Amino acid sequence: MTEAVPLRPDLFRETPEGPTLLAVRCKSCGQVVFPVRDLCLACRSGELTMIELGSDGELLCATTVHMPTQATRPGDAVGYVIMPPGVRVFTQIDKRGDALPEPGTRMKLRIAPLRTDGDTEVLAYRFAPAEEVTADA
């Protein structure tokens, strides 16, 4: 049986409201940093609270990648999604057929297999246009 493991710990989790990305907020200066770490990069405080960024974002920009990379096949799309409170997240993107979603499109987080390592499925986050995720549900 195939085992599914996240790409790295504390990257995302499932909640009753759906998946969420995880980040930290500094108790001292308020800076939010993704992904989770044990030190505030802005003020170097170690007093951090893990927070949920939720699953909603807005597409800043995207590109279709036409050569293979470590994690994508030709034709796959990647881009940046801005999540409240302004966190810029690099992510793989679900296209609409062959078309890239437009900048400004409302995007929804989903958790999906990134690759398979032997019998282990490695899970990562990606984003799809929000209406498509809603329609699938």
Place this chain on the structure above:
Amino acid sequence: MRDVFVLGVGQSDFGKFPECSIAELGRQAAQAAIADAGIDAGELQAAFASRVYEGMITGQTVLKDLGVARIEVVNVENACAGGSTAVRSLYKDIAAGYVDVGIAIGVESMTTSPIAGKLIPPARDDLDGQLGMTMPVWFALQAQRLMQTHGAKPEDFARISVKAHDHGALNERAQYRKRLTVEEVLGSRMIADPITLLQCCPNTDGAAAVVLGSAEAAARTDAVAVRIAASTLVSGDFTFRTADLTTLELGARAAAMAYEQAGIGPEDLDVIELHDAFASEELVHYEDLGLCPRGEAVGLLRSGATALGGRIPVNPSGGLLSLGHPLAASGVRVICEITDQLRGRCGDRQVPGAKVGLAQMLGGVVNGLDAGAASVHILTV
């Protein structure tokens, strides 16, 4: 701090030379720089060398074949800005009075490197890299933003590559001396939308070297001494503090520090060499270097101001796009080109009467930072 001068510059051929060792490429450049400086190699008191891929004691490996041993040799790495870092490190040692004359060398053999034939990969555990981030992807996303925020068109990006190849066609050292049309650039294979193959720099083997010296050392040679009026090197800031992809804050910061150090402004520049691994990024550097107000880089390009014959020619050498990009060599090579421009010996690609030039280099992409390193040197005669 003492004044520091470029006494000599040298460059190997740029191209694909898998049969050519690091020692041989480096020797070509170092030997040329030493001869250009009019000194004996035995006068070198220190050396800084840079290489990204791979191996150890690059500087010693190069210099031993020139009969140079025993001196202090430091090997540095800073991605594509490694060569600039070597130059700056030597600059600081001379300015501080530790040594009077030394050499900085950048050398790269991409065709024999562990990543030969591959993209420059991020670190294995880099989160963005694990999700598909590569250099062309990052610059493609920046180009996408330039189209949204600046009204840039794919034709503009293509025009930058056409300009680089027009310049490179005039440079006998360029890897690709073929002139291109906008249609040819746009029609080449798509790499990451909107970046096509002919908007990407090639993989290149090559080396560049500069001999620097104090005023006293300069006075002992017949070489036309070019003063380093500013030398800066900064690292990137966290992406949560950077507003957008259309400015590289570290590049703007390195430039602002350099202008302050030199006591000049961007309006005083006659010629510029900068990092154009991907054509579209040149627009970002126009604004980060202050060549035009924010938002007006596309207009500056379209005006022709940054082509040879324009107000402020950028990359008369052909840049990384046409001349080629042996990673650690490029940061030294841009200083070689500016030196040659200020000495008036660039032949068909000479910027007439150039007295003040700027050499910029950028290095490295890593999750969480806007880039790894940026360096700016301002040279004057």
